[in-house]
Amino acid sequence: MAAGQGTGMKPVRIAILGGGTAGWMAANLFAHAWPRARITVIESPEIGIIGVGEGSTPQLKAFFDRLGIAERDWMPACNATYKNGIGFHGWSARAGAESYFHPFPTMIDVHTADAFFNHSAARRRGMAAEAHPDRFNLPARLAAEQRGPIPGDSFPFAVSYGYHFDAYLVGAFLREHAVARGVIHLPQRVREVRVAPDGAVQALMTEDGAAVEADLFVDASGFASVIAQTALGVPFRSFADNLFNDSAVVMPTPRNREPINAHTKATALSAGWCWDIPLTNRTGNGYVYASRYLSPDAAEGELRQHLGVGDDAPAARHLRMKVGRIEKVWTANCLAVGLSQGFIEPLEATALHVVQATVEGFINAWQSGGFTPRHRDRFNASIAARFEGIRDYIVCHYRANQRDDTDYWRDNATNPHISMSLADVLACWRSGGDLVAEIERQGIATYYSTMSWHCLLSGYGCYPPDHALHAAQGGSDMAQIDDFLARCATNFAPHHVQLASLAH
Numbered sequence: 418m419a420a421g422q423g424t425g426m427k428p429v430r431i432a433i434l435g436g437g438t439a440g441w442m443a444a445n446l447f448a449h450a451w452p453r454a455r456i457t458v459i460e461s462p463e464i465g466i467i468g469v470g471e472g473s474t475p476q477l478k479a480f481f482d483r484l485g486i487a488e489r490d491w492m493p494a495c496n497a498t499y500k501n502g503i504g505f506h507g508w509s510a511r512a513g514a515e516s517y518f519h520p521f522p523t524m525i526d527v528h529t530a531d532a533f534f535n536h537s538a539a540r541r542r543g544m545a546a547e548a549h550p551d552r553f554n555l556p557a558r559l560a561a562e563q564r565g566p567i568p569g570d571s572f573p574f575a576v577s578y579g580y581h582f583d584a585y586l587v588g589a590f591l592r593e594h595a596v597a598r599g600v601i602h603l604p605q606r607v608r609e610v611r612v613a614p615d616g617a618v619q620a621l622m623t624e625d626g627a628a629v630e631a632d633l634f635v636d637a638s639g640f641a642s643v644i645a646q647t648a649l650g651v652p653f654r655s656f657a658d659n660l661f662n663d664s665a666v667v668m669p670t671p672r673n674r675e676p677i678n679a680h681t682k683a684t685a686l687s688a689g690w691c692w693d694i695p696l697t698n699r700t701g702n703g704y705v706y707a708s709r710y711l712s713p714d715a716a717e718g719e720l721r722q723h724l725g726v727g728d729d730a731p732a733a734r735h736l737r738m739k740v741g742r743i744e745k746v747w748t749a750n751c752l753a754v755g756l757s758q759g760f761i762e763p764l765e766a767t768a769l770h771v772v773q774a775t776v777e778g779f780i781n782a783w784q785s786g787g788f789t790p791r792h793r794d795r796f797n798a799s800i801a802a803r804f805e806g807i808r809d810y811i812v813c814h815y816r817a818n819q820r821d822d823t824d825y826w827r828d829n830a831t832n833p834h835i836s837m838s839l840a841d842v843l844a845c846w847r848s849g850g851d852l853v854a855e856i857e858r859q860g861i862a863t864y865y866s867t868m869s870w871h872c873l874l875s876g877y878g879c880y881p882p883d884h885a886l887h888a889a890q891g892g893s894d895m896a897q898i899d900d901f902l903a904r905c906a907t908n909f910a911p912h913h914v915q916l917a918s919l920a921h
Contacts, residue, residue, distance in 0.1 A: 439755025517876025
């Protein structure tokens with residue numbers, strides 16, 4: 418691979434196969450890091466973006482900040498809203514644990530996290546301590562009160578947050594931004610990937626006969642994985658034994674007049690769960706389910722019943738999901754991103770987070786040593802570990818569910834196909850051990866924090882039965898914590914007010 422100008426080794430020519438949110442995100446990150454690189458995005462005009470109403474983790478804010486794009490410049494254009502976290506509903510049938518909120522981190526967690534962890538440990542050891550996560554975190558209160566995550570000027574404590582947005586509009590916005598900065602947009606279909614005898618990609622042949630040559634090829638071609646899996650034969654590692662869901666039925670509904678929620682809803686249904694993603698112009702809805710337990714027609718019927726809509730409108734779209742990851746996202750001179758590199762179901766909205774981590778990690782790996790097997794192997798191992806860390810946390814949602822009304826939920830709760838890492842986390846929790854120390858021992862807080870693990874397991878009520886609990890001794894003053902969080906929340910304007918301010 419050729420060297421670029423400036424500090425360190427840089428690819429001169431980058432060809433990205435596939436646009437969409439992943440492809441254009443990659444193009445923008447490369448253009449920002451290597452402004453002298455010649456970047457071409459080859460995007461078939463007939464293939465649309467799979468994403469529907471989509472959510473993100475807080476890393477997406479860092480992405481836009483890095484590119485110097487203000488929220489007022491992109492959010493209104495993409496019908497975007499703010500996201501304090503995810504509300505999980507119906508994943509547990511235990512009294513008091515019918516729902517819980519998964520928050521993003523805040524700077525004031527230091528004032529409540531220890532109390533939450535201590536109460537949780539006490540309840541796991543049989544004491545009747547208050548341990549529902551919503552009582553201990555600010556984002557849950559903001560979501561319940563329909564407040565946005567941007568504090569007033571007099572509140573000097575940051576709150577992490579994500580977004581909800583129209584994936585098609587975000588892809589189009591990022592395309593315009595990239596093209597304005599010199600990225601070449603080639604609306605063509607690729608008919609052939611030419612591979613050299615040494616296993617490196619030589620060129621992408623388009624239908625009009627052109628050969629697009631590059632030093633680095635980025636595969637953003639979706640589940641087809643045209644370069645990585647099809648042309649280079651990179652093996653795919655399925656997560657089907659860990660995660661049962663392989664299908665989705667998608668159905669947007671019009672925006673009603675109610676205030677717009679500042680959080681995603683994930684509601685458990687008979688063979689999966691339904692998302693509710695609020696945009697400024699509509700609500701994105703979809704039922705993620707396992708086809709071995711439910712037919713597409715039955716899934717659509719259940720979703721329509723859940724939404725309270727008839728059989729004629731709105732129209733539904735059916736999707737199949739290929740859940741798992743390829744073994745190496747960087748092979749020869751090809752980097753796979755987005756669905757080409759793998760997919761973990763959308764429960765925690767991690768898809769774009771993984772794209773961002775992959776591209777930024779590749780840039781860092783390249784700049785630290787260039788195109789060597791050692792750097793490539795280290796990078797591939799880090800991305801594989803991230804995929805499996807995210808997978809384990811999502812598997813835990815299903816393994817820890819407290820339902821027994823359908824075979825789907827019963828089978829998930831007893832699924833033996835879990836990693837040793839997750840098995841150790843669950844064993845620590847059930848034995849009343851120090852989960853903070855266990856997460857630190859495993860080194861997995863990079864993927865999900867100790868707070869996140871506590872929220873999940875506490876939120877589903879994974880505790881001894883209520884009749885076996887005895888009175889707690891000591892503990893934190895819950896009235897004081899309630900008052901502290903209530904007063905903190907007054908520094909955040911309603912969500913609709915914060916959205917309206919973006920238009921001025």
